[in-house]
Amino acid sequence: MGIRYELTQLLEGAAREAQARSILPAQALPEVILEHPQNPAFGDYACSLPMKLARAARMDPMSLGQALAQLLPSHEAVARVEVAPPGFINFTLAAPWLALQVEAMLKAGMAYGDLDVGHGERLQVEFVSINPTGPLHVGHGRGAVLGDTLARALGAAGFQVETEYYVNDGGNQMEAFYTSLYVRYLQALGQKEAMPDSGYMGSYMMELARELLAERGDALLALPREEAIAQAGRWGLERVLGWIREDLERLGVSFDSWFSEHSLYREGQYERAMGILSQGGFTAEREGALWFISTALGEDKDNVLVRTSGIPTYFASDIAYHYNKFLERGFQRVIDIWGADHQGHVPRMKAAVAALGVAPERLQIILNQMVALRRGEEVLRVSKRTGELITLGELMDEVGADACRFFYLARSADAQMDFDLELAKRQSAENPVYYIQYAHARIASILLLAQGRSIDYASGDVSLLTTEPELALLRKIIQLPEVVETVARTLEPHHLAYYAQELAMVFHLFYRDCRVVTQDVALTRARLKLVEAARLALAKTLYLMGMSAPDKM
RNA sequence: GCCCCUGUAGCUCAGAGGACAGAGCAGCGGUUUCCUAAACCGUGUGCCCGGGUUCGAGUCCCGGCAGGGGUACCA
Numbered sequence A: 001m002g003i004r005y006e007l008t009q010l011l012e013g014a015a016r017e018a019q020a021r022s023i024l025p026a027q028a029l030p031e032v033i034l035e036h037p038q039n040p041a042f043g044d045y046a047c048s049l050p051m052k053l054a055r056a057a058r059m060d061p062m063s064l065g066q067a068l069a070q071l072l073p074s075h076e077a078v079a080r081v082e083v084a085p086p087g088f089i090n091f092t093l094a095a096p097w098l099a100l101q102v103e104a105m106l107k108a109g110m111a112y113g114d115l116d117v118g119h120g121e122r123l124q125v126e127f128v129s130i131n132p133t134g135p136l137h138v139g140h141g142r143g144a145v146l147g148d149t150l151a152r153a154l155g156a157a158g159f160q161v162e163t164e165y166y167v168n169d170g171g172n173q174m175e176a177f178y179t180s181l182y183v184r185y186l187q188a189l190g191q192k193e194a195m196p197d198s199g200y201m202g203s204y205m206m207e208l209a210r211e212l213l214a215e216r217g218d219a220l221l222a223l224p225r226e227e228a229i230a231q232a233g234r235w236g237l238e239r240v241l242g243w244i245r246e247d248l249e250r251l252g253v254s255f256d257s258w259f260s261e262h263s264l265y266r267e268g269q270y271e272r273a274m275g276i277l278s279q280g281g282f283t284a285e286r287e288g289a290l291w292f293i294s295t296a297l298g299e300d301k302d303n304v305l306v307r308t309s310g311i312p313t314y315f316a317s318d319i320a321y322h323y324n325k326f327l328e329r330g331f332q333r334v335i336d337i338w339g340a341d342h343q344g345h346v347p348r349m350k351a352a353v354a355a356l357g358v359a360p361e362r363l364q365i366i367l368n369q370m371v372a373l374r375r376g377e378e379v380l381r382v383s384k385r386t387g388e389l390i391t392l393g394e395l396m397d398e399v400g401a402d403a404c405r406f407f408y409l410a411r412s413a414d415a416q417m418d419f420d421l422e423l424a425k426r427q428s429a430e431n432p433v434y435y436i437q438y439a440h441a442r443i444a445s446i447l448l449l450a451q452g453r454s455i456d457y458a459s460g461d462v463s464l465l466t467t468e469p470e471l472a473l474l475r476k477i478i479q480l481p482e483v484v485e486t487v488a489r490t491l492e493p494h495h496l497a498y499y500a501q502e503l504a505m506v507f508h509l510f511y512r513d514c515r516v517v518t519q520d521v522a523l524t525r526a527r528l529k530l531v532e533a534a535r536l537a538l539a540k541t542l543y544l545m546g547m548s549a550p551d552k553m
Numbered sequence B: 001g002c003c004c005c006u007g008u009a010g011c012u013c014a015g016a017g018g019a020c021a022g023a024g025c026a027g028c029g030g031u032u033u034c035c036u037a038a039a040c041c042g043u044g045u046g047c048c049c050g051g052g053u054u055c056g057a058g059u060c061c062c063g064g065c066a067g068g069g070g071u072a073c074c075a
Helices: A003-020 A050-058 A061-071 A095-111 A138-156 A169-187 A203-216 A223-248 A261-266 A269-279 A314-328 A345-355 A390-399 A401-409 A421-429 A430-454 A466-479 A478-492 A494-513 A521-546
Strands: A045-047 A078-084 A088-094 A123-128 A160-167 A255-262 A283-286 A289-292 A304-308 A333-339 A363-368 A373-374 A379-380 A417-421
Touching: A003 A061, A003 A088, A050 A061, A050 A088, A050 A095, A061 A078, A061 A088, A078 A095, A078 A430, A088 A095, A088 A373, A088 A390, A095 A466, A095 A521, A123 A138, A138 A160, A138 A333, A138 A363, A138 A373, A138 A390, A138 A401, A138 A478, A169 A203, A169 A223, A203 A223, A223 A417, A255 A430, A255 A466, A261 A269, A261 A314, A269 A283, A269 A314, A269 A345, A289 A314, A289 A345, A304 A421, A314 A333, A314 A345, A333 A345, A345 A363, A373 A421, A379 A401, A390 A401, A401 A430, A401 A494, A417 A421, A430 A521, A466 A494, A478 A494, A478 A521, A494 A521
Parallel strands: A123 A160, A123 A333, A160 A255, A333 A363, A373 A417
Antiparallel strands: A045 A088, A078 A088, A283 A289, A289 A304, A373 A379
């Protein structure tokens, strides 16, 4: 579970013991938090608990720290516990214990870093879920990487994770897409037909129409307009979903399921969800439409469920969809990842979930801020309707899938992001992606050399690992479980990107200072074990980020 | 107008209320008889402004300013 967790438990125990001995007042303890001090002189972990307790205990933080430190049982991992002004308890890890961790890492293999904080809780991560009206663009890539990485990290943290893409195969947007395709098809046949105002103007629509023409000839002309649009639409939907699937695959993103909006109506989930809402008194008919009375749940305004036209809104579908997630499929927790342009939808969705009788905390919605695209000084518009767009596929052509993932991942979801294509290309030789992967390739190269010389290091004695560069590498490796825990707790996968850089850095420093394969057979074997552990940690981190771990570069 | 996100080094961004605020890129200068130089070393007057809470604020609260997004019987 990681040494930080163990030390946290010990400190909590000491604090409770202090309460039992009336050193501390018997009141709720603040959460015990261990952090990594910036200054290495303060050890590996620091805790500011004494300062937080000082007032209530009517003691000065230093003596309180001393008292707690004395109640702390000894632990093989801890070489030193120091109380430092103005009231920190600092822990320094023992070098022999650190060295010994190598054995545990090798034993765990790629499972190193896995935790059980999730206790097998079933949760769903739903992301991307864009209307299949066109290819994925650069903004969608961000949500894709965010969701996929989060799902991987939550899986590593011991949750039972299912990923899902919600296919909006109904609704106005799709109708506009179907009609647009049909009109382009007619135009391709030489007919003078105008695109609808709400039509999709991108040039890919014309390509689609030409493909449709090539496949079906003029067969659709013989059909009534509505039927022709429906047939063109079904065909176009499948084609576009195919594009989306291919791009995501290239990005290393796959889904456990693709869920059809349409099925909600086919299989009665829509009716059942609406039934619960009306039974709960959360619906009302007004002005010919059916409304969800969000104001009864503290919202600013009510929202339309069924238009006067009788067609349900996207919101109504989404309620049925979440009814399905929570009440039919029984997910204990659902994480939705949406673009920031959906933020207005968040409070009413939470209200709707509450109206369904589900605690709204079980729905967690992550908004990723917009990606603004630039090519140097030139700002590029990202709009499917007007056509001028940079697709995710083009981005991957330019910078590569690994670099895409890393760049997306290195920013927290709530920071707006400028993706400068020129910069991403220009940096591609000297960017952090290669820095990290190069560390992995260097290790692979060392292991290959050892293999070539038939060095069997299985019996290597890790207690020979005592120098600072070796220990620094170990200290960083043992942080991997902490990073997984952090990502799972905060739902912020960007911590992985920073950890990967730090891990690569300590390895490169180790590499500079410590030659692995030397005449000293015993030390060589020990260091080979260490290097193998470092490879595992790097490979696992790269895996969690969905990036490749090359043996050669 | 109201709501949400953001404002940290020249640029892109990290930063569990803690001890001296970090990294990458860009710039300048250096390192290779040795497991990959896609590496390493050196070089930095920076938390948007004003109040407040706290032993302690880049972090929390209030008020500004700036950028982005939302505010539909669109999704």
